[in-house]
Amino acid sequence: MGYKHNKEEILEVGYQVIRKNGYHHVGINQILKEAGIPKGSFYNFFESKEDFAKQVIQYYGEGNRSWLKGIFQESIETPINTLKSFYKLLIDYNEEDNFCSGCLINNMGNETGRLYDVLAKETKEQFDQWLDLIADVVRKGQEAGEITDRFSPTEISNYLHSGFYGTFFKMKVERSREDMDTWLAMTFEFINA
Amino acid sequence: MGYKHNKEEILEVGYQVIRKNGYHHVGINQILKEAGIPKGSFYNFFESKEDFAKQVIQYYGEGNRSWLKGIFQESIETPINTLKSFYKLLIDYNEEDNFCSGCLINNMGNETGRLYDVLAKETKEQFDQWLDLIADVVRKGQEAGEITDRFSPTEISNYLHSGFYGTFFKMKVERSREDMDTWLAMTFEFINA
């Protein structure tokens, strides 16, 4: 409160740095340097590196959830096109840093899923809340007869987002959106009613 | 040749350890300990940690390619069922260690894609060679009228395997095969002719 350093600014730096470099590859010192704070201040805000990472995941998860809510509410397209535009936006977003970072949640889940109960749990929690929002749009699409009803909204939203996560592998090793665009076209043809 | 330590044994240990723990989270000392070799021997075989990881990727990529060739050649099922059984086998394989490790190639691509040109290149190379083998089966499935021909063999094999990679996220944070099984059922209904 009115103090020199701002917790949210540190979390934002942490988001950027960890998203790009991963959890284990990033040291506290790098965070300190990029955020411009001394170590004492960091450990005043956060109990440990793991606690910091957990709060970064929360910060990003919640921010992204608000963003998601907004674009779904304000969309003037039909449900299926709302979803397709949403994934196109995500691909565009990844193009901005030359396809080298991917998604913090996907990265964290894959990197620390096995090792850190705390981080895996937080990761899953944020992911699940995103999926609920996506599932709502899928349900509307099914009610409108646009999206296949051979599978439930939960199954389809899961299928969509995990499929999207799968494209990050080739995106990163090829530094290209080609595969993501193909995935988008194929998936939305498949889930068509 | 006939010396005390065997390079392939060290690579196998490296595969197990790095697949499970990731690249940055694993130190040389851990490899030495688990492989039972002193540091001097390690650096006699490998130039650096990065060189070691590269050879681990090659070792695993080539081994897996042989395995893939074998099960595709020996399969007595139709092409589409050969593929479905193949992915079921992969899920079963991940169940063996309680869904905590995933695929070395996917892990490496996601973790080091941005950071290490050497490792990303090797990862992509091995992946591409797997995909060629899968694409051959897809082509046969299309010729047999089992698999949709709305997309090319390359597009479909890419779609299959990147979709499979996408399921690793939830597998790891939930330690469950539920999502993978659902993905399998949905995907093979979608690519049906």
Next chain:
DNA sequence: TCAAAAATAAACCGATTGGTCTAATTTAGA
């Protein structure tokens, strides 16, 4: 206005990192 609490600042800590060095041992080929 002033004392208690909160936040800032950086020196410092032991443990571990990837990697080097030197010496001893084992192997291969002349």
Next chain:
DNA sequence: TCTAAATTAGACCAATCGGTTTATTTTTGA
């Protein structure tokens, strides 16, 4: 059989790791 090369062995290195400590400054509320 003997020498040169390859391999084994682990002590050693500077740098970095996550984290603690102590002292100072800033803020807060009585």
